[in-house]
Amino acid sequence: MFGIIVAGKRVYDKFAEDEMTVYAAQVSFFIILSVVPFIMLLLTAVQMIPSISNARFMELIVGLVPVDYKSLAFRVVNDLSLKSPATMISVTAVTALWSAGRGMFSVARGLNRVNGHGEKRWYVINRLICSGYTIVFILVCILSLGLLVFGNMIQAFMVSRFPIIADVTTHIINFRALWALMILIIFFLGIYTFVPDKRLKLRDQLPGAVFSTVGWMAFSFAFSLYFSHIGGKNYSYMYGSLTAIVLLLLWLYFCMCILFFGAEINYFWKELFPGETKE
Template sequence: MLAKGQLSKLELKKEEIIRVVKKFGVILIQKYREAEVWNSGAIISYYLLLSIFPVMVVVSNVLPYLRLDAAELLPYIENAVPTYFFHQLENLLMNWFSKSSGGILSIAVIGALWSSSRGMNAMQVSMNKAYGVEPRRNIVIIRLFSLILTTSLILCIMVLVIIFGFGQLILEYITPVFELPLMISETFQSLRWPVTVSVLFIIFCVLYYFVPHAKVTLKSVLPGAAISTIGWMLVSQVFAIYVEYFAFGAKTYGTIGTFMIMLIWLQVIGSLMTAGAVINASIEVYQNGFINEPKPFRTRKYIRSKIKVFSNKKYVIKK
C-alpha cells in the first residue's frame, strides 16, 4: 500500500495533469473557432480540386523528359490517398501520365499555379486567424508570396520523385556491376511508406513555418506537422475501410460515387491542414501566453524615405 505522502503526491500530479488538459483544451477550442477550420477546409478543398487536372497535365509532360515511367510514380500516390479512390482512377492516371500534350502545357502550368496559390492564400488567412495576427497588408506581396511558396513545394515534390525514380534505375545498373545483394534493391522499393510520410511531414513543416504571418520557430511547428501527417495517413486508411465495407452506394454509382468520396476526402484533408496550425498556435499560447507578431514590412514608407534622403543629398561634380 502507498503511504499518505506518496498518495497525496499522486493526487496532486493527477490534479495538475487535469488542470493542464483543461487549460490547453479551452485554448485549442478557442483557436479552432477563430480559425474557422471547417470553412477554410472547404475553400482549400475547392482549389485543390481545381489544381488536380492541371498538375496531371504538367506531370505527364515532365515525365518523358526525365525518362521516368509513370508506374514508378503511382505507388507513392497510392499510399497518400484512399485505396478505393486510387483503384478507380488508376487507369485514368496511367493514361494521363503516359501521354504528353505540349500544346496545353503553358495553360496547365498557369492553371496549376493559380489554383494552388489561391488555396495557399485561403490557408494563410485561416492560419493568421489561428495565431491571432494581422495579415500582410500589401496584396501584391501576399499573392507573390503564395505563388513562390506554391512553386517551391511543387519543385520539392518533383525533386523527391526524381531522386527515387532515378535511384531505382541506378541501383538496377550498379547491382550486377558491383555484385551487390538483391536485398538492397528490394529494400529501396519497400521504402514507399516512409518516403510518403517523410514528404508529407516536410511539406507540413514548410507550410506551418512560412505561411502564418507570425514569428514562429522550426521547433514550434513540429507538433502540428506530425499530427497532420499522421492524420492524413489515418484519414486515407479510414476512407479506404469505410468504402470497402460500408459505402455500397459509392461502388454502385461508379464515377459519381468516386467523385463524391473525393470531395469529402479533400474537405477533411483541407481542414486537417489548417488544424495543424491551430495546434501549433494553441501550444504557443499555452507556453508563452502570447504569440510574437513580426514587424510589418512597410514598402511605401521605406521607398519614400529613401527618395527623400536621395533628393536631399548634394553632389559636387569635380572637374
Template structure:
C-alpha cells in the same frame, strides 16, 4: 500535465475562432481544381527526372481510396502528355488553383496565430504563387526520395550480398517513404504559409499530428469506401467525384487543425518566458 491542459484549452479556443470546416471546404475545392493540372505537370517533367508515373501513382495510392485512384488513372491515360502547349496550360492551371488553396491556408494559419492579414490582393496573390512554386519543388524533391531509396537497396543487395528477399522487404517499406514525403511537404507548408514565419522547431508537433492523422483518416475512409460505402448508389456517376471531394475535405480539416495546434503550442512557449 498542467501545460498539456493549457495547450488543450488554448487549442480549443482557437479552433472555435477559426472557420475550420468552411476553410476546409474551400481547400477541397481548390485541391480538386489543381490536382489534374499538377499531375499533368509532373507527367511532362518525368522525362527529365529519374522517376516514373507508376511511382507517383503508388505514392498517391498509399493514401487514396480505390475509386479515387481509378478516377486519377483513367483521366491521366486519356491525356496527351507530349504536348508542350498542354504543359504550359497545366503550369498556369496548377499555379492559379493551388495558389488559391495556399491563400485559404494562409488565412487559416494567420487567424490561428492571431496575425492580421494586411496584404493587398496583388501582393497576397504573388506571395501565394511563390509559396505554391516552392511547395511544388519540395513535392518533386520529396518524390525523388523513394527512387534514391531503391538505389540504396539495390546497392546494398549487390555489394553486401543480401538475399533477394531483402529487396522484397525493402520494397515494402515504401509506406515509410510516403509518410516521410508527406511530413516534409507539411513541414515546409506550416513553416512558410503563416505571415509570422515560425521556426521549423515550432511546427514539428503539428506536422507530426497531421501526418499521423492523415494516414489514419485515409486508411479508415478508404476502408469505408471500399467495403461499406456505396456512393454510386446515391450520387450515380458523380459518386467517385464525391469520394474525392470528401477525401480532400478531410485533408483540409487535418491541415488546418495541425496549424492551430502549432499556434497553441507556440503561445504556451511564449507564456513560459
C-alpha cells in the same frame, strides 16, 4: 487525463470559432481544380524523357491511386494524353500553379486567422508567394512518392551506376517509410512557419507538425478501410459516376481540417510556453 480533455476542448472551441472548416473547404476545392492541369503539366514533362512513354506514365499514375479512383484516373490521364499537351506547356504551367496557388493562398489565410495576424501583403504578392510554396509542395510529393513507390527502381539504378555508394542507398531505401514520415513533418513545419504573413519560430510549430503528420496517415488509413468495406456502396448509389471525385473531395477536406487543427495546437502551445516563443 482530464487536463488533456480540457486542453483538447479549448483547441476545438477555437478551431470552431475561427471557422477553420470554411478554409478547409476552400483549400480542397481549389486543389481539386488544379488536379487536371497539374496532370497535363506532368504529361508534358514526361514527353521530354525518352525512357518513359505516355503508356508507362499512365500505368504509374493509375497504380498510385486507391482502387476507388483507378477508373477515374485512367480516364483523365488517357484523355489528356490524346490532347498533345506539348503545345500547351506554358498555359498548362500557369493554370496549374495559379489554381493550386489559390489553394495555398487559402491555407495562408486560415493560418493568419489562427494566429490573429492580418493580411498585410499585397494580393498579387501573396499569390506569387503561394505559387512558389505550391512548387515546393509538388517537389515534396515527388520526393515522397519516389521513395515509397520507386524505391527499388532507384536502388537498382544506383547499384548499376554507382556501386561504391550502394550500401548507403540500400539503408536509405530500406527505411523509406520513415524517411517519408520525416519529409511530411518537415513539410508541415515549413507550412506552419513560413506560409503565414508573420513568420513564426520553427520549433514552436513542431507539435502541430507531428500531430498533422500522424493525423493524415491515420485518417487516410481509416478512410480507405471505411469506404472499401462500408461506405463506398452507399456513396456510389447516391453520386453515381461522381463518387470518386466526391470521395477525393471528402478526403482532402478532412486532411485540411487536420492541418488547421494542428495550427490551433501550435497556437495554444505558444500560450503554454510564452517565454520560449519569439515571433
